[in-house]
Amino acid sequence: MSRRLLVLAFEREGDLLRAVGHARAVGHEIVEVYAPYPVHGLPEAQGLAPSRLPWVCLAGGLLGLAGGLALQAWTSAVDWPLNVGGKPFLSWPAFVPVAFELVILFAGLLTVAAFLHRERLWPGKRLAVPLPRTTDDRFALVLAPAGASYVPEVVERTYRERFDAVEAVETLEETRP
Amino acid sequence: MAETSVLDRREGARHPPVPQRHPAEPALILGHKTIGRVTADVCAPIERRPTGLWWAAFLAALAALAVGVASVGYLFWKGIGVWGLNRTVGWAFDITNFVFWVGIGHAGTLISAILLLFRQRWRTSINRSAEAMTIFAVMCAGLFPLLHMGRPWNFLWVFPYPNTRGSLWVNFRSPLLWDVFAIGTYFTISLVFWFVGLLPDFATLRDRVKGRVARAVYGALSLGWRGTTRTWQRHETVCLLLAGLATPLVLSVHSVVSFDFATSVIPGWHTTIFPPYFVAGAVFSGFGMVLTLMLIARRVMGLQDYITHRHVDAMCKVLLSMGLIVGLAYATELFVAWYSANPYEKFAFNNRMFGPMGWAYGIMVLCNVAIPQVLWAPRARRSLVLVFAVSILVNVGMWFERFVIIAGSLQRDFLPSSWAGYAPTLAEIGTFVGSFGLFFTLFLLFCRFLPMIAMSEVKAVVAHDAGDGHGGAS
Numbered sequence: 001m002s003r004r005l006l007v008l009a010f011e012r013e014g015d016l017l018r019a020v021g022h023a024r025a026v027g028h029e030i031v032e033v034y035a036p037y038p039v040h041g042l043p044e045a046q047g048l049a050p051s052r053l054p055w056v057c058l059a060g061g062l063l064g065l066a067g068g069l070a071l072q073a074w075t076s077a078v079d080w081p082l083n084v085g086g087k088p089f090l091s092w093p094a095f096v097p098v099a100f101e102l103v104i105l106f107a108g109l110l111t112v113a114a115f116l117h118r119e120r121l122w123p124g125k126r127l128a129v130p131l132p133r134t135t136d137d138r139f140a141l142v143l144a145p146a147g148a149s150y151v152p153e154v155v156e157r158t159y160r161e162r163f164d165a166v167e168a169v170e171t172l173e174e175t176r177p
Numbered sequence: 178m179a180e181t182s183v184l185d186r187r188e189g190a191r192h193p194p195v196p197q198r199h200p201a202e203p204a205l206i207l208g209h210k211t212i213g214r215v216t217a218d219v220c221a222p223i224e225r226r227p228t229g230l231w232w233a234a235f236l237a238a239l240a241a242l243a244v245g246v247a248s249v250g251y252l253f254w255k256g257i258g259v260w261g262l263n264r265t266v267g268w269a270f271d272i273t274n275f276v277f278w279v280g281i282g283h284a285g286t287l288i289s290a291i292l293l294l295f296r297q298r299w300r301t302s303i304n305r306s307a308e309a310m311t312i313f314a315v316m317c318a319g320l321f322p323l324l325h326m327g328r329p330w331n332f333l334w335v336f337p338y339p340n341t342r343g344s345l346w347v348n349f350r351s352p353l354l355w356d357v358f359a360i361g362t363y364f365t366i367s368l369v370f371w372f373v374g375l376l377p378d379f380a381t382l383r384d385r386v387k388g389r390v391a392r393a394v395y396g397a398l399s400l401g402w403r404g405t406t407r408t409w410q411r412h413e414t415v416c417l418l419l420a421g422l423a424t425p426l427v428l429s430v431h432s433v434v435s436f437d438f439a440t441s442v443i444p445g446w447h448t449t450i451f452p453p454y455f456v457a458g459a460v461f462s463g464f465g466m467v468l469t470l471m472l473i474a475r476r477v478m479g480l481q482d483y484i485t486h487r488h489v490d491a492m493c494k495v496l497l498s499m500g501l502i503v504g505l506a507y508a509t510e511l512f513v514a515w516y517s518a519n520p521y522e523k524f525a526f527n528n529r530m531f532g533p534m535g536w537a538y539g540i541m542v543l544c545n546v547a548i549p550q551v552l553w554a555p556r557a558r559r560s561l562v563l564v565f566a567v568s569i570l571v572n573v574g575m576w577f578e579r580f581v582i583i584a585g586s587l588q589r590d591f592l593p594s595s596w597a598g599y600a601p602t603l604a605e606i607g608t609f610v611g612s613f614g615l616f617f618t619l620f621l622l623f624c625r626f627l628p629m630i631a632m633s634e635v636k637a638v639v640a641h642d643a644g645d646g647h648g649g650a651s
Contacts, residue, residue, distance in 0.1 A: 013640055036212060036381070037636040038409040046406055051414040057422075075337055075346035087350050097355040097433055101362040104426045108366045108419055112373055115415045116400065119408050121376070125401030135381040135404055137213035137636075 005031060006152060007130045008141045008159050009167035013039045016139040019163040020045045023143055028155070031142040031173070034134040056114040057107045064106030068099035131167065138166075144173070206302070207482040209643075212636040216381055219630045222478045224386065227625055230477050238617035245611010248604045249324060257327045259604040265597035269584040270605040271321045272437075274612060276579045277462070278318035279360065279434055280455075281572070283427055284463025285311025286367060289374075290423035293416070299491050301634040302483045306474060306623070307467050308371045313619040314466070315364045317612040322356070324608065352436035359433040366426060370419045373412070376402045377633040431459045438582065444525035445586030448513070454506035458575060461499035461545070465571035468492050472565045474624065483630055486559060493558040496571065500549035503578075507546065525586060533598060534585045537577045544574025 010016040016039065023030055030046060043050075076082075077089035087094070116122065134140045145155050152170055159165040210218070227235075252259055262269055285307040292300040323329045334340075335357045337347045347354050379399035386392050402408065432452035439451040448454075468489070475484040514526040530538050548570050551557045558564065589596045623629070 033406045034404050035406065035409060036216075036404060037377075037633040037640070038413050039406075040637075042406050043410040048407060048410060051411045053411060053414045054418060057418045071337065072349045076349050079344060080346060082346075082348070084348055084350060091350050094350040097352075097429070097436070098349055098358045100429060101355075101358040101426075101433075104422050104429075105362040105365060108369060108422050111415055111418050112369050115373070115411055119411060121400035121402060123397045123400055126396060127401055127403060129384065129403050132384055133213075135377070135384045135402075136216045137211065 003144050003146070003173045004152075005171050005173050006143045006145060006155060007167075007169045007171060008143065008156075008165040009131050009133075009169075010139040010141065010164065011137070011166055012164070013042075013139060015164045016141060017041060017045055019141055019159055019165065022159075022163065023141070028143045028145040031144050032130075032140075033142070034129060034131075034140040036135055036137060036139070039139070053111055053114060053118075057111040060110030061103045061107035063110070064102040064104070065099055067106070068102035069095060072098060130171070131169070141165075206635060206639055206642065207485055210482065210639050211643075212639055215632055215636050215639055216385070218480070218482070219378075219628050219632050219635075220382065220385060222624065223382065223626060223628065228477070231621065231625065234477070235618070235621045238614050238621055241610050241614025242618050243611075243614070244607050245614050248607030248611055251604055252324060252608070253329075257325070259602060261600050261602045261605060263597050263599070265590070265595050266584055266587045266599040268325075268587065269580075269599050270601045270609065271325045273576065273579045273583050274609050275318050275321040276434055276455075276583070277576050278314045278321075278612065278616075280431065280459035280462045280575065280579075281466045282311040282314035282318065282363070282367070282463065283431060283456070283459035284467045285309070285314075286363075286423050286427040287460055287463065288467065289370065290420040290427065293420045294424060297491075298638055299488055301638050302480075302485075302488055302630055303467065303471055303492075304634070305371075305374065305627075305631045306470060306620075306629050308367065308374070309620065309623045309627075310463075310466060310470060311367050312364070312371060313616050313623075314463075315360065315367065316619070317616050319360060319364070320612060320615075321608075352433065352440050355433045356437060359430045363426060363430045366419065366423055370416075370423060373415055373419065374631060375627065376400060376412070377404060378628045378631065380404065381632055382628065428456055431456045438586075443586050443590060444519075444521040445529060445582065448510065450506060450509055450513075454503070454510075457499055457502040457506065458578060461496065461503050462572055462575035464492055464496045464499060465568045465575065468496065468564060468568035469572070470620065472561055472568070474629065478624055478629060480630065483635065489561065489564060490555075490558050493552045493564060496568070497549055497552040500545060500571070504546040507542065521591060524589075528589050529581060529585050532585070532589065534581060534588065537581050537585065541574050541577040541581055544570045545578060548574075 008019065010019065013035070016033070016035070020030065020033065020042070024045075024047065033042065033046060035042065072095040073090060076091070076095075081089040129135060129140075130142055131138055131140045141159075143155075145152075156165075156168040160168065206215075260270070285304075288300050288307040289304045289311075292304075323332055326332060335347060335354065337349075347357075376399060379395050380402035383392060383395040383399045386395060432455065435451035435455035438446035439448060441447060471484050471488070471492075475481050511526055514522045517523075529535070548567055551563065552567065584599050588599060
């Protein structure tokens, strides 16, 4: 069964932040918040935990380091050691630059891959934004105010009057395939 | 309200306080923009038909590119012999151009990564185009070693992949191979960083453009971006992480480029100060190029409200300080050549200043050390014509710096019987012209089809300057 949602539009980030605070205080479930730019303090206001992507970055870096050193040591000293100017086969100092570059490469690419994977972003994906201007100059707060006491008009008026919501639309929740 | 104050306290604990603008300080973005106005202004060049000026510039760039294609075609047909290289001067125009273009790229990373970490808000207007400049410059740079290979179709041999030549591996003890990894990583990470930053702006365009094809293309590029809080939060984390990775990366890239020279035994190359000296020079020339491009772009694309005198002023100060570091490096080199009491080193630097290429050394010192000193005067930094001239001269000077170091040092080595001269041929000059053609063709296409200014980042700055910050309304 799909829920009834209330989409509220705001013009200023200050209004949005206060509205989010109010929704959490009175127990209106926040389904999603859409913003045209990163609003500082919004993740904290919604009570979202910090992202764990830095751990992916660390893992990618370590993988690059281990892989880079292993590749260089194996090709230079094990698989086919070639004498180049009498330099030692296992020249660790000479392996530093390539290992370093591979740390950066793996850490960066894996972090971005993890980000795209977690956010389910890929070419061709198309999910409509709730209001057309949320990628332009509007903020949208999507609420699922449940319960017997929920009277849409009253809730809507509260947000319009107290937090300057400029638009309010009732929709049904999109059931994702 | 009680809940607001709780929010404020929690928020303050996580983010260092953003410095408030002093009332007397001019705003970063002029014209009291609303965030909707930012979208309209930045998208305007994409939505309207290109101007006559754009077409003129684009055709000129294409013509230069055609010169390059002809020169490279001639090179492929005949071989490396069409260049002016000889047994003594084995590296000259090509490697000079390689180092020149890589260096130009560095300012883009500096602006997008290091200034992000330092929370310099003025970077938001210029970071997108500076990053584009980086990517295009690295593409131009990569071209030259590729052409120098002689058999460029065998370029895959520089990568360590299992092969049928007994699995003959690459030599990991050679700085030339480190270059492959450094430049390859630099290009990849810069491209990814740029694309991730573009995602929200692609979504804005997707929801805005009229044409069906444009909508489909921007839609595909936006990867379905919707701008939810979670996405923004992760996006900011990713951008900070990439900035943190790109910062040591950019320092490593030009250090590795300088190892190509510093690890050899040629007097004039064999110096330990090369890595920091090259990095400072790279940032110097890169900021020169950013200034050149921004001053043109703000006029041609009508972005005067976004790229303001304050941005130009800040970039001039960076340019000036980098110029001083470069000047210090020149002086240090000369001092060490004298103080080391090494006759070969002394000879190399005497030859550099007073030898057959002394005129190039003169141009280098004039353009890189003397001329940028005018930027001490605030009035000079406000004169856009003067700044534009200085920015171009800086790049002339920096090109000559690399030429002096590379060709000048090779020209006269230990053995007088092997001394030789060097003069570029038409094919080499044509290839260099072609690299400018490639660079400007790509940059003009970027101006036409992609948002030149990071809309989402500028919107945050605009909202903050308007006092619409957190709790500002309560």
